[in-house]
Amino acid sequence: MGARLAHFQDAFARAILIDAQPADPAVADLVAQPAFAVYRNTVVKGCVDALQANFPAVAGLVGDEWFRAAAAEFVADGLPKEPSLLAYGDAFPAFLAGFPPAADLPYLAGVARLDRLWTEAHAAADxxxxxxxxxxxxxxxxxxxxxxxxxxxxxxxxxxxxxxxxxxxxxxxxxxxxxxxxxxxxxxxxxxxxxxxxxxxxxxxxxxxxxxxxxxxxxxxxxxxxxxxxxxxxxxxxxxxxxxxxxxxxxxxxxxxxxxxxx
Amino acid sequence: MNATLTAGLGLKPQHFAEARDCPAAGLWFEVHPENYLVDGGPRLRWLEAVRERHPVSLHGVALSLAADAPPDASHLKRLRALAGRIEPALVSEHLAWSTWRGAYHPDLLPFLRTGEALSRVCANVSAAQDALGRTIALENPSHYLRFDGHEWDEIAFLSEIARRTGCGLLLDVNNVFVSAANLGFDAGEYIDAFPGELVREIHLAGHSRDPLLGDALLVDSHDAPVADPVWALHERLVRRIGPRPTLVERDGNLPGFAELLAERDRAHAALAAPLARAA
Known part of the structure; x- marks a missing residue:
């Protein structure tokens, strides 16, 4: 007794981001239910929506479809570290700098950095x-x-x-x-x-x-x-x-x- | 909560000016505090401008009270600072987890209601209440997955947390409807069994059908008007326990403020109905 909840949460959190086969026994019968996709979709969509809101100039340059596909790959690399989603994406410019599909757009990471500076200016102390x-x-x-x-x-x-x-x-x-x-x-x-x-x-x-x-x-x-x-x-x-x-x-x-x- | 509060609305940035200026009697607004945990700037100024004219409730999504870890101390500290600034009419959270091992999942995640989980949630609710210097209300979640092995039924679990910690409850009627449809229980029976004396606030929202599974899976999507059967459950609840501050939530497919206010006015009228009958 005592470690079951933590073990469950480790397995559930992993299964949201990684569709591994076979799933951890602690969550296998949950992951097998079609409704598990609701959690996968909501978590990824919440993160991608936040990135799209935080990086509007990048999204405007590359279009929604490209942006959301790139953002989903960024999300798979790391969820927000804090619940204020305005702060999410401090590593997104660096991610874009090393993102192979963005190789033809060498200015994209720089544009993302300015979007980021805008957010910082917006939320800074008075x-x-x-x-x-x-x-x-x-x-x-x-x-x-x-x-x-x-x-x-x-x-x-x-x-x-x-x-x-x-x-x-x-x-x-x-x-x-x-x-x-x-x-x-x-x-x-x-x-x-x-x-x-x-x-x-x-x-x-x-x-x-x-x-x-x-x-x-x-x-x-x-x-x-x-x-x-x-x-x-x-x-x-x-x-x-x-x-x-x-x-x-x-x-x-x-x-x-x-x-x-x-x- | 203040006795004059009737029906409220989730506050959306697109509607700040109309919300601030709206003269409707009993109107109040609710926000997710996570969107206002900033050092300064226009967001806080707008929220304070609305707060000058209307009561505001802080409805958190990130304390992760059902995680097997204490709530994040720095997050609690910032939440307390915001509460000190806004003086909310109510602070609420969810019976769910979202932050786990330093990663925030923007969702309300489920767990098995065991004795172990009960102890952990109670400890976390108490820690949050101690840090905030006030009690909170805990919301019943929407369910999508069938779990084998719950040791506690949800209403007994929530009631026991309230008994041990002194917290109140927030009854989300749409969550009950969605969960009942997905898990196959009777929403009316759940509403009838919910302990009315613990209910500090009621939530209403719209839901949608899963694009792949249709009626077999309802999603608490907050992107549509409140459905008629959910209004009926609200009326049934209020008839039994009396009026409680009732919030209409809307996050997606956001209509104009007037349309949201009309929905809110319907909730306002529903809260007045039992009083009118009693008079």
Missing amino acids: APAIGREALTGVDPEWLGVAVLQPHPAARWSWSGRDPIYSIWRRNREERADEGEIAWRGEGVLLTRPGDAVEWMAIDRAACLFLDACSHALALDEALAAALDADPDANVVRLVNSLLDAGAFCRIGLPSHDFRRTSP
Whole structure:
């Protein structure tokens, strides 16, 4: 007594995902009933539906049938680890990158990563964003060592060589074909200034600047990283455009706040 | 549950604004808390906006109370935080398992009702209630499979869990109808035998026929209006035990809010009928 329930659950859970013959004796007479398919179908459909909801740009690119077939293979590799299905699919972009039928679509994994960033931005913690005035409120002597902290809902990404943002955006916004997409690397910033997630193109210098900020590097060092990528970058415009988009929630040191208004 | 609650609706994101603004008397809404376990953002803001005007019930699908393992502590903690934020009129869960060894199965899975299972479910219900700081209501599941070797009949099993843990019960009338058709028992007898004093909430939903097996297998699909025989069972139940907050659930083939509200109004009227007769 004591181990029967656990053994049953091991066998039942395995039988849902793997149609093995013969089935484990603990569940053989259940698996043999036609109604067992209800559980198989519901579990797989629930997972595939969640992936389709979480990766709409990917689904738009490849079509429902292709997407659902690919998603079902992903589900067979691993069920959700947590019951909040919004979180399901963090490994889906990597799965697509190694999925042989997607070999002709080298940008698919990148598009999936942007869908994923959208979900993260959508569900991230609330915080007021700071605007340009936050910088002007800092004592100029301290500005260089100040740290800009990315907003909890800010996500950004640089695609090495494929125009991932243009492809993603065209599917996400369901826009009519606007002609050729120039084949080059692109950056994107997602923020949530109000209730809705918004996105905009940013360059590589801005992505490196944000990377540096997320590692709590001081403004001087973050700007050096941006200028390293693009010596001609207009750093004032770069920082202002990110502030305008709501990419930051705080300026200060981890233990200090540099705004003059703070005590 | 609040005495003024009559019939409610499952809250769908597509209907947030209409749901929030709906003035129907006694109206309340139910959500799966798993969809709102986020750190922030619009989902919580919308739910709070609906909650400002209507009572909300949290109906969990993932505590996996019939798994042979304690409910996930971090999940319980997040659920408690959501309950603190929403102040739900009721919290409910299912007599089923879904999370097992770290994997979440988006379904309500069955098990053999043994003494071992009874002890485990009671321990899990108690752990959940302790963590949430409140009692929950436990729902009877839909059945598709014939199990040999149940040691407990379902109503006795649910009643015993309630007796040992202090939890209430949620009677899903459509689940009874679907299970009765699939397993070959009498739905009316089940409804008549269910302990009315433990019922805190009633669920109504639509079902469908399995595409391959037809009438031989009904599926609790929540993708159709409530069927007439299910309405009849609801009326029979309410006539015996009196009105209870009754939820109309709909997840698939989602119609407009007005159509759902009309179904909800039918449940509202059914709850008022025994009172009218008694008066």
